[in-house]
Amino acid sequence: MPKFAANLTMMFNEVPFLDRFEAAAKAGFKYVEYLWPYDYPAEELKAKLDQYGLKQVLFNTSAGDVANGEWGLAAIPNREADARRDIDQALEYALALQCPTVHIMAAVVPERENRSAYENTFVENVRYAAEKFKPHGINICLEALSPEVKPNYLLKSQFDTLAIVEKVDRDNVFVQLDYFHAQNVDGNLARLTDKLKGKFSHVQIASVPDRHEPDEGEINYQYIFDKLDEIGYDDYVGCEYKPRGDTVAGLGWFEKYKN
């Protein structure tokens, strides 16, 4: 049975961020993820996790200067020092939060720029991270984002992402399989899951097209959850969706997975 993690950036927005840990635990979650921890001291976040008996399972490296169009730095040529500073910062937080996986954000590639220079920079920075994280048993994930959500992001297709993972060639680097983006770009999700078997170590879910609860829209998530069980996927499934309304009112789909 999948181990579902509440995404505290997208869910439980009825309450301030630090109160979402309690809300997630009360709703029956044992695991949480969120995009970035850096606005808070790691000790404060760890205290929340401990207070509510939660495990943090994923967060991202910094997105950089979002107001100026950045969405990750790790692929931007000549910004290696900034990217590696962000990777080091993520490692400190991962250790303090005892978080097993960090998503390294790549970058938006401006249309006039040379994509292969971005890919090469990304590969080198991810290798740097892989080697720093390895002694601590921390995994790295790389994620494709669909153009309707993040136009010109370096990684669009799951297969672009797999190609970079293979090029990086480190045993703690995996695909982050977000089925919402995968359906938008790649489709054929059951076959995709088979093809990526063993290559992904974090999953995220949301309905398509509206990115709501996984109980509507064009993806049959019950089928996908069974598929994940069938292939022996044992890592986490992040609920990275925008609730249609009240978060708890939308959790009917989750009832049968609580234990």
Ligand SMILES: O=C(O)C(=O)[C@@H](O)CO
């Ligand atoms: O947008 C998504 O999907 C994510 O998982 C974010 O963490 C990164 O854009």
Ligand SMILES: [Mg+2]
């Ligand atoms: Mg995602």
